[in-house]
Amino acid sequence: MNINFFTNQLLRWYPSNRRELPWRNTEDPYIIWLSEIILQQTRVAQGLPYFRNFLEKFPTVHALAEAPEQDVLRCWQGLGYYSRARNLHACAKFIVAHYDGRFPTTYKGLLSLKGVGPYTAAAIASFAFKEQVAVVDGNVFRVLSRFFGIEDDIGSSTGKKVFDKLANQLIPASSPDTYNQAIMEFGALQCVPKHPDCGICPLQSGCFASAKGLVGGLPVKAGKTKTRKRYFRYYYIRCGTDVVVNHRQGNDIWKGLVDFPLEEYNQDPVGQQEESSLLRELQAFTPVVTFPEAKPYKHILSHQVLMASFVKIDISTSLRNRLKTWAEAWGYLLVDGGELESLGKPILIVKYLIDQK
Ligand code: SF4
Numbered sequence: 001m002n003i004n005f006f007t008n009q010l011l012r013w014y015p016s017n018r019r020e021l022p023w024r025n026t027e028d029p030y031i032i033w034l035s036e037i038i039l040q041q042t043r044v045a046q047g048l049p050y051f052r053n054f055l056e057k058f059p060t061v062h063a064l065a066e067a068p069e070q071d072v073l074r075c076w077q078g079l080g081y082y083s084r085a086r087n088l089h090a091c092a093k094f095i096v097a098h099y100d101g102r103f104p105t106t107y108k109g110l111l112s113l114k115g116v117g118p119y120t121a122a123a124i125a126s127f128a129f130k131e132q133v134a135v136v137d138g139n140v141f142r143v144l145s146r147f148f149g150i151e152d153d154i155g156s157s158t159g160k161k162v163f164d165k166l167a168n169q170l171i172p173a174s175s176p177d178t179y180n181q182a183i184m185e186f187g188a189l190q191c192v193p194k195h196p197d198c199g200i201c202p203l204q205s206g207c208f209a210s211a212k213g214l215v216g217g218l219p220v221k222a223g224k225t226k227t228r229k230r231y232f233r234y235y236y237i238r239c240g241t242d243v244v245v246n247h248r249q250g251n252d253i254w255k256g257l258v259d260f261p262l263e264e265y266n267q268d269p270v271g272q273q274e275e276s277s278l279l280r281e282l283q284a285f286t287p288v289v290t291f292p293e294a295k296p297y298k299h300i301l302s303h304q305v306l307m308a309s310f311v312k313i314d315i316s317t318s319l320r321n322r323l324k325t326w327a328e329a330w331g332y333l334l335v336d337g338g339e340l341e342s343l344g345k346p347i348l349i350v351k352y353l354i355d356q357k
Pocket of ligand 1: 203
């Protein structure tokens with residue numbers, strides 16, 4: 001295997017091709033951890049402003065641990081995968097409570113933290129503490145599978161083990177941090193998913209996929225996850241400047257954020273208002289003004305496609321107290337517009353509210 005060639009070329013390529021990013025050139029585990037969690041499933045350009053905002057609002061792990069959950073979720077708003085934000089917050093609290101605000105200094109110790117999987121633990125352990133442990137993410141799968149011609153399925157546990165083993169054979173003891181940065185950057189900039197420019201690649205002379213014409217077929221990922229379609233009908237209930245909101249609990253999407261009272265259907269509910277028990281109850285608030293449902297909003301999550309329609313309902317301010325009692329009986333809250341702005345909301349709701357202006 002061309003191990004030395006591979007490693008040396010990567011380390012040579014990196015210094016003159018790397019992007020200047022604010023979480024590079026630091027050995028602070030808090031900053032590294034924050035950047036890694038924000039960048040999971042997120043492009044750098046999208047994650048960068050969130051990272052800056054988080055660091056400004058919560059400059060230390062203590063500041064993050066002490067913040068109310070709603071503040072953390074509000075800062076995360078729009079980034080998706082909200083369990084990451086909740087885990088981030090829980091993890092900060094844990095580190096402050098159990099380790100006096102100091103991160104564990106080994107891969108194994110880091111793995112014990114909530115929301116920190118093998119990839120993040122390896123990133124922190126190598127960047128902050130120079131431990132010789134390889135990061136294995138989508139970029140690394142791609143570069144290794146193409147260069148070494150590995151056809152194991154990257155979605156299978158056997159395949160993951162193969163890549164993990166190889167990655168840990170490649171990482172040099174002298175510069176594990178630079179090597180890990182280099183391979184990820186190489187996958188992000190040079191050996192990109194579609195149509196990499198192999199003609200200018202410093203690894204081409206040893207690359208299996210380039211020699212065999214298999215660049216488009218590697219890495220192998222079998223059995224894509226099924227996508228589930230869900231139909232939501234939201235009720236945007238206003239009473240003067242107040243709005244009825246739903247604080248999401250349980251194990252569904254968007255736990256901890258607020259949205260509006262909601263009914264879920266197995267098929268498109270538009271035009272089926274008579275089936276709504278919520279709407280029937282709201283009709284009791286005469287005079288009630290309802291607006292027809294507009295075209296549904298389509299919102300795509302990793303394994304779900306949401307089709308969300310909205311029914312807008314205006315209730316007279318003379319019925320405010322009654323509405324408040326009704327909302328609380330259903331487990332909802334009546335909040336004013338300013339408070340709604342400060343609460344963490346799914347981006348779907350934010351878009352809808354912008355469209356109402
Ligand atoms: S030659 Fe092409 S496929 Fe091989 S490592 Fe370089 S960019 Fe990737």
